[in-house]
Structure formats: structure tokens, C-alpha cells
Amino acid sequence: xxxxxxxxxxxxxxxxxxxxxxxxxxxxxxxxxxxxxxxxxxxxxxxxxxxxxxxxxxxxxxxxxxxxxxxxxxxxxxxxxxxxxxxxxxxxxxxxxxxxxxxxxxxxxxxxxxxxxxxxxxxxxxxxxxxxxxxxxxxxxxxxxxxxxxxxxxxxxxxxxxxxxxxxxxxxxxxxxxxxxxxxxxxxxxxxxxxxxxxxxxxxxxxxxxxxxxxxxxxxxxxxxxxxxxxxxxxxxxxxxxxxxxxxxxxxxxxxxxxxxxxxxxxxxxxxxxxxxxxxxxxxxxxxxxxxxxxxxxxxxxxxxxxxxxxxxxxxxxxxxxxxxxxxxxxxxxxxxxxxxxxxxxxxxxxxxxxxxxxxxxxxxxxxxxxxxxxxxxxxxxxxxxxxxxxxxxxxxxxxxxxxxxxxxxxxxxxxxxxxxxxxxxxxxxxxxxxxxxxxxxxxxxxxxxxxxxxxxxxxxxxxxxxxxxxxxxxxxxxxxxxxxxxxxxxxxxxxxxxxxxxxxxxxxxxxxxxxxxxxxxxxxxxxxxxxxxxxxxxxxxxxxxxxxxxxxxxxxxxxxxxxxxxx
Numbered sequence: 001x002x003x004x005x006x007x008x009x010x011x012x013x014x015x016x017x018x019x020x021x022x023x024x025x026x027x028x029x030x031x032x033x034x035x036x037x038x039x040x041x042x043x044x045x046x047x048x049x050x051x052x053x054x055x056x057x058x059x060x061x062x063x064x065x066x067x068x069x070x071x072x073x074x075x076x077x078x079x080x081x082x083x084x085x086x087x088x089x090x091x092x093x094x095x096x097x098x099x100x101x102x103x104x105x106x107x108x109x110x111x112x113x114x115x116x117x118x119x120x121x122x123x124x125x126x127x128x129x130x131x132x133x134x135x136x137x138x139x140x141x142x143x144x145x146x147x148x149x150x151x152x153x154x155x156x157x158x159x160x161x162x163x164x165x166x167x168x169x170x171x172x173x174x175x176x177x178x179x180x181x182x183x184x185x186x187x188x189x190x191x192x193x194x195x196x197x198x199x200x201x202x203x204x205x206x207x208x209x210x211x212x213x214x215x216x217x218x219x220x221x222x223x224x225x226x227x228x229x230x231x232x233x234x235x236x237x238x239x240x241x242x243x244x245x246x247x248x249x250x251x252x253x254x255x256x257x258x259x260x261x262x263x264x265x266x267x268x269x270x271x272x273x274x275x276x277x278x279x280x281x282x283x284x285x286x287x288x289x290x291x292x293x294x295x296x297x298x299x300x301x302x303x304x305x306x307x308x309x310x311x312x313x314x315x316x317x318x319x320x321x322x323x324x325x326x327x328x329x330x331x332x333x334x335x336x337x338x339x340x341x342x343x344x345x346x347x348x349x350x351x352x353x354x355x356x357x358x359x360x361x362x363x364x365x366x367x368x369x370x371x372x373x374x375x376x377x378x379x380x381x382x383x384x385x386x387x388x389x390x391x392x393x394x395x396x397x398x399x400x401x402x403x404x405x406x407x408x409x410x411x412x413x414x415x416x417x418x419x420x421x422x423x424x425x426x427x428x429x430x431x432x433x434x435x436x437x438x439x440x441x442x443x444x445x446x447x448x449x450x451x452x453x454x455x456x457x458x459x460x461x462x463x464x465x466x467x468x469x470x471x472x473x474x475x476x477x478x479x480x481x482x483x484x485x486x487x488x489x490x491x492x493x494x495x496x497x498x499x500x501x502x503x504x505x506x507x508x509x510x511x512x513x514x515x516x517x518x519x520x521x522x523x524x525x526x527x528x529x530x531x532x533x534x535x536x537x538x539x540x541x542x543x544x545x546x547x548x549x550x551x552x553x554x555x556x557x558x559x560x561x562x563x564x565x566x567x568x
Contacts, residue, residue: 003186003190003412003448003451004186004187004189004190004195004412005482005483006185006186006189006195006483006484006485007481007482007483007485007521008487008521008522008523010189011195011196011197011198011220011485011487012221014049014189014194014195014196015194015196015199015216015218015225017049017194018049018051018194018196018216018225018227019225019226019227021047022047022213022228022229022230023047023048023049023194023227023228023229023230024041024046024047024048024229024230024231024397025037025038025041025046025047025048025049025229025230025231025232025233025390025393026048026049026050026051026213026214026227026229026231026232026233027041027048027049027050027051027232027233027235028050028051028201028214028232028233028234028235028236028243029050029052029234029235029236029237029239029243030050030051030052030056030057030181030185030195030197031057031059031060031061031181031235031236031237032057032061032177032180032181032184032379032382033061033235033237033374033377033382033385033386033389034050034052034233034235034236035050035056035057035181035184035185035188036184036382036383036385036386036406037050037233037235037374037385037386037389037390038050038185038188038193038195039184039187039188039191039193039386039406039409040383040386040387040389040390040404040406041193041233041390041393042188042191042192042193043191043405043406043409044390044394044401044402044403044404044405045401045402046390046397046401048188048192048193048194049193049194049195049196049227049229050185050188050193050194050195050196051196051197051199051200051201051214051216051227052196052197052198052199053198053199053200053201053219054197054198054219054308055197055198055485055486055487055488055490055491055495056178056181056182056185056197056485056495057177057178057180057181057182057495058308058491058495059237059238059239059307059308059343059344060237060238060343060344060345060346061177061178061181061237061379062177062178062181062343062494062495063177063260063262063310063341063342063343063344064177064260064343064379065260065262065286065288065295065297065298066174066175066176066177066288066290066295067105067172067173067174067286067288067379067380068089068090068093068094068102068172068173068174068175068379068380069086069090069172069173069380070083070084070086070087070090070128070131070132070172070380071083071086071378071380072124072125072128072170072172072277080131082361082381083128083131084131085381085384086378086380086381087128087131087132089380089381089383089384090102090132090172090173090380091132092383092407093173093175093380094141094173096408096410096414097383097406097407097409097410097411097414098175098180098183098410098411098413098414099414099417099418099446100413100414100417100442100443100444100445100446100447101175101176101179101180101183101411101413101414101443101444101446102173102174102175102180103173103174103175103443104141104142104171104172104173105171105172105173105174105275105288105289106142106169106170106171106273106274106275107169107170107171107172107274107275107276107277107286108147108152108155108156108167108168108169108272108274108275108276108277109121109125109167109168109169109170109276109277110152110159110163110164110166110167110276110278110327111164111165111166111167111168112163112164112165113165114165114166118146118166118168121168122144122146122168125144125168125170126144128144128170129143129144129170141171141172141173142171143170144168144169144170144171145168145169146166146167146168147166147167147168147169148166149161149164149165149166149167151167152164152166152167152169155167155169155272155273155274156271156272156273156274156276157271157272157329158270158271158272158328158329158330159272159276159327159328159329160327160328160329161329163326163327164327169274174288174289174290176444176498177379178494178495178496178498179444179495179496180411182484182485182495182496183411183412183413184411185485186412186483186484186485187409187411187412190412195485196216197485197487198218198219198220198487199216199217199218199219199225200216200217200219201214201215201216201217201243201246202215202216202217202224202246203215203246204232204246204247204371205226205228206247209368209369210368210369210370211232211247211368211369211370211371212228212229212230212370213226213227213228213229213232214226214227214229214232215227220487229370230370230396230397231370231371231372231393231396231397232370232371232372233372233373233374233389233390233393234371234372234373234374235374235389237255237344237346237375238255238257238307238344238345238346239307240255240346240373240375241254241255242307244367244373247368247371253348253349253363253365253375254348254349255346255347255348255349255375255376256302256346256347256348256349257302257303257304257307257310257344257345257346257347258300258301258302258303258344258345258347259299259300259301259302259303259310259316259342259343259344259345259552260297260298260299260300260342260343260344260345261297261298261299261312261316261317261319261320261340261341261342262295262296262297262298262320262340262341262342262343263295263296263297263317263320263321263332263337263339263340264290264293264294264295264296264337264338264339264340264341264501264502265293265294265296265332265336265337265338266292266293266294266336266338267289267291267292267293267294269294269330269332269336270287270294270328270332271330272287274289275287275288275289276327278323278324278326278327280323283298283300285297285298285320285323285324286298287324291471291502292471292502293338293339293502296320296324296332297320298320299316299319299320300345301316301552303344303552305552305553305556306556306559306560307344308564309559309560309564310342310343310344310556311342311543311546311547311549311552311555311556311558311559312340312341312342312546312547312555313546313547313549313550313551313552313554313555314547314548314549314550314555315550315551316342316555317334317337317340317547321333321334338501338502338503338504339498339500339501339502339503339506340501340543340547341501346375346376346377347376348361348362348363348375348376361376361377362374362375362376362377362381362384362385362388363375363376364385364388364389364391364392365392366392366395366396369396370396372389372392372393372396374386374388374389374392383406383407386406387404387406390404391404411446412446412448413445413446413447413448413449414446414447415447416446416447417442417446417447420442420446420447420449421439421442424438424439424442427449431453431456431463432463433453433456433463437465437473440471441453441473441476444476451479451483452473452475452476452479453475455475455478455479455482456473456475461474462474462475462478463475466499466510466513466514467509467510467513468503468505468509468510468513469497469499469502469503469507469509469510471502472497472499474513474517476496476497477492477496477497477514477517477518478517478518478521480492480496480497480518481517481518481521481522482521484496486518487522488532488535489511489514489515489518489532489533489535489536490535490536490539492514492518493507493510493511493514493536494507499514500540506540506543506544507536507540508536508537508540511532511533511536511537512529512533515529515532515533516529518532535562535563538561538562538563539562541562542558542559542560542561542562543559543562545558545559545561546558546559
């Protein structure tokens with residue numbers, strides 16, 4: 001198996017190849033479900049393509065809580081099947097499929113009532129652990145433990161003494177969601193899938209009732225391709241209804257968007273050795289360790305405005321701060337907030353008016369011949385959703401197709417990761433890069449780290465950190481454009497790295513240097529570099545302005561003040 005490189009030339013080749021010969025499966029949408037579907041299909045031996053209107057994971061899949069979890073609160077809803085399924089997937093990702101990207105993370109659940117709450121919550125967490133172990137893939141995580149108030153305050157000194165009478169601590173897992181999807185796409189490409197971002201489906205090809213292909217617009221180079229496929233999988237998340245409307249078919253279900261807002265604050269603002277999970281009147285609030293930062297969120301409110309750029313309003317930020325400050329001895333202020341991001345969950349619409357009560361379970365349908373739709377679900381169970389979507393597509397193929405094998409297909413960078421991790425001190429010595437930076441690279445690239453190191457070997461200046469975002473090396477910016485399919489400055493600052501939410505300047509101080517590093521790879525001249533930087537700065541200003549607005553309507557209007565696509 002080759003390691004796929006997703007540079008500009010590979011993108012052009014992929015579009016040409018998809019237009020040249022009929023595919024078995026064309027996937028529309030490269031979020032985690034679409035990328036997972038492409039990997040599932042291609043590893044069954046099917047001729048597979050995937051197109052994405054913007055960047056990999058540019059929608060929901062880069063704006064989640066960044067957790068791989070069973071969904072502890074779904075036990076309370078008695079949704080045992082969903083929890084069991086998610087815990088099995090969590091174990092698979094941690095142990096086999098992506099140990100370089102998915103990591104254990106501890107959470108503290110403060111108890112506020114003596115007696116009954118410890119028994120009630122403790123029983124739930126014990127069941128959570130038991131279901132994890134019984135899945136056959138949960139033995140790698142520590143089991144939960146009961147803590148006294150004194151012990152809990154030693155573990156999390158940030159908590160107010162009167163905010164708890166004791167606590168439970170348990171483990172889940174986390175990942176960088178956008179990086180995970182980019183790796184998933186590259187893995188699919190390495191098995192032979194044709195992959196192209198910035199390629200928008202503008203219509204479908206029909207023969208009678210049957211959908212036989214898609215008209216795809218090259219957003220970058222102009223022009224339009226007709227891509228024929230025996231089966232098309234619509235995996236466009238919150239855009240599902242919009243995509244279906246291109247064939248005048250809404251399908252048998254409706255997808256409703258729920259907005260979740262997260263804040264990013266520096267590590268020193270919350271003094272704790274563990275993450276926190278807190279109850280709110282509507283849902284739960286997480287305080288999640290994130291490198292040298294904390295992610296605090298989330299909200300859960302209905303959203304019917306612009307899907308591409310959901311906006312966080314001032315009211316959203318106040319809601320998160322108010323709820324986390326209810327338990328913190330030193331409250332957070334607006335000045336502590338480094339980054340803000342808002343994402344949309346694609347929920348299957350039901351009878352409930354509250355989005356927090358809608359189903360996280362997924363549905364697969366075949367609304368017209370040649371078209372499969374997959375929607376709903378949660379990030380953790382993307383592989384199961386992908387399997388179900390391909391299983392459904394296979395029914396429309398006149399050939400024998402192998403069963404799903406993705407349970408045994410590690411993502412690129414996973415094989416040999418543990419051995420490289422054990423030898424990280426020698427790698428640091430060999431390369432002259434500090435061992436802490438080597439660890440950072442291993443946890444972002446796994447065994448693909450050697451490709452990043454080759455760039456540094458060829459140009460030692462790429463081994464230097466970015467002056468305004470020192471967590472990242474200059475080589476990582478070049479690698480994003482040459483190997484990971486980044487086409488624009490926004491792709492790198494927002495998704496290949498997280499500079500846009502991890503710095504108080506939101507990436508504006510790094511923009512010029514990053515654009516200049518990307519330019520030779522992508523063939524940009526000075527004018528294009530200037531356009532990329534200007535576009536990014538306008539995007540940041542529009543986001544800042546939206547976060548000063550009192551409600552969704554005014555926040556959405558402010559966010560739409562920045563143009564979406566950089567002219568080339």
C-alpha cells in the first residue's frame with residue numbers, strides 16, 4: 001500500500017480519473033462520515049471517489065467537542081444500544097485503528113447531593129465501564145473511581161469548595177477532529193480512492209428515475225465534470241436536505257441542525273489535572289484538556305441560518321461562561337477566551353422541539369435508485385454509519401462485494417506508532433528536535449512523521465517553530481499543502497493546525513508567514529499571497545464582530561460580512 005500524497009497535481013488527476021471512467025460508488029461530502037464511507041467502499045474493492053465542496057471536515061467534523069466517547073448521558077435516556085456501539089468504536093480507535101490520533105482523557109463529575117447521587121451516578125459510570133469491557137475493546141482505559149470532596153479538590157483545585165460534596169472520575173477519549181478526517185481521506189486515497197476537495201456537486205445525472213452520476217464544479221480551476229457512478233452516497237450532514245433537493249427528493253427523513261458553541265482558554269486559567277463534566281438544565285458542559293489549552297462547551301440550540309459559517313453570539317459565550325463559572329473558584333472572563341468556534345450537529349428531526357432531545361442515532365435510506373442517504377449519528381460511530389451506507393449501496397450493485405473490513409484497517413500513521421513512540425528520545429537525538437516537539441509530531445502524524453522530517457532535512461529552516469504560534473513547526477505548514485490537501489490559508493490555520501482558536505490573535509499574526517510557506521507548493525504569486533492573507537483577516541474580523549452580537553440573527557449577519565471563497 002502506498003502513502004497517498006494529496007497535493008495540487010493529485011487533486012487534478014483525481015477529478016480527471018473520476019470523469020473518465022464510471023465509478024462503483026461516488027461519495028458526496030468529506031466530513032467524517034463521508035470520508036469513512038469512501039474508506040469502507042474502497043477497501044471492499046469498489047471503484048470509489050469522494051468530492052467535497054470546500055475542505056475536508058470544513059463543516060461539522062472540524063467543530064465538535066473533539067471527544068470519542070460512548071455518551072454517558074445517553075445511559076440516562078436508556079439508549080443502551082447507542083452507548084454499547086459507541087464504546088466498542090472508542091476501544092477500536094484507541095487500541096487499533098488510530099492510537100496516534102485518539103487519546104484517553106480523564107473527567108471529573110462533581111456530586112452535589114449526599115447519598116443518593118453517588119449511588120445513582122456511580123451506578124451509571126460503573127455500567128459505562130462494564131459495557132466498555134464487554135465490548136472487547138475497553139481494557140486499555142482505567143476504570144472509574146469514587147473521590148471524597150478533599151480528594152476531588154486535590155485533583156481539581158479550580159473547583160469551589162461548596163460546588164461539590166464528592167466526585168466521580170472516569171475516562172473517555174479525544175482527538176483532533178479535523179486532523180482525524182484528513183487522515184481518513186488520505187487513508188482512503190492510499191487504497192485507491194479518488195479524492196477531490198473544492199469540488200461542488202451542482203446537479204445529478206438521471207436516466208429515468210435512476211441517479212447515474214453527478215455534475216461537479218471545480219471551484220478552484222473552473223470547469224465542470226460529469227462523474228458517473230453506479231451508486232452515489234449523500235453524506236453531507238446538515239446539508240443533506242439541500243443535496244437531496246438537487247434531485248427534487250427530500251427523502252424519508254429530515255435533518256435538523258443544532259448549534260454547539262465552544263470556548264478555548266489557556267491552560268493556566270483553570271487549575272486542574274483532569275477534565276470536568278458538569279450538568280446544565282438542558283444538557284451537559286465539558287471542560288476538556290487540549291494541549292496548552294482547555295475547550296469549554298457546549299451549547300445545544302436550534303439553528304436555521306447559514307450552515308457553512310454558524311456564528312457564536314455574545315449570548316452563547318455568556319451562557320458557557322455562566323455555567324462553567326458556577327463551579328470555578330476563579331471565574332473566567334471574556335478576556336480569558338482565546339478562541340471561539342461554533343459547529344452544527346446533524347440531528348434526525350423527530351417529535352421533540354428541543355434539539356438536545358433529538359436522536360444521535362443514524363439512518364440510512366435509498367430514496368431513489370442509485371442514491372443512498374446517510375444522516376444523523378455521532379462522530380464516534382462514523383465507521384458503523386459508513387458500513388451501513390456501503391451495505392445499502394451494495395444492494396444496488398450487480399456484483400458480489402466483500403463484507404466490511406474497516407474494523408481491521410488502521411489509519412495511515414497507526415502501524416508502528418507505538419514502536420516509534422518508545423523510541424522518541426532517539427528520534428530527538430537523531431534529528432536535533434527537542435523530544436517534546438517529537439512527541440507533538442508523533443501525536444499528529446504517527447509514523448508519517450518521517451515525511452515531515454524529510455522536509456526539515458531538505459530545508460533545516462522548516463524545523464523552526466512559527467514565531468506567533470510556537471506549538472507548530474514551519475514544516476507542518478508546508479506539509480499541509482504538499483501532502484494533506486490544504487488549498488488555502490484558512491485550511492491550514494483553521495483545520496490542519498488549530499492556530500485560529502489557540503492564539504489570542506486568532507492566527508492573524510501567523511497568516512503572512514504561513515501563506516509564504518504554502519506559496520511554492522501551490523504556485524501562488526505575491527498577489528495571491530496578499531489575497532489569502534486579506535481573506536483570512538476579514539474572516540477573523542467577521543467572526544469577532546459576530547461574537548459581539550446579542551443573538552443568532554445579528555451574529556449570522558455579521559459573520560456573512562466576510563467572503564467565502566478566495567479568488568485565484
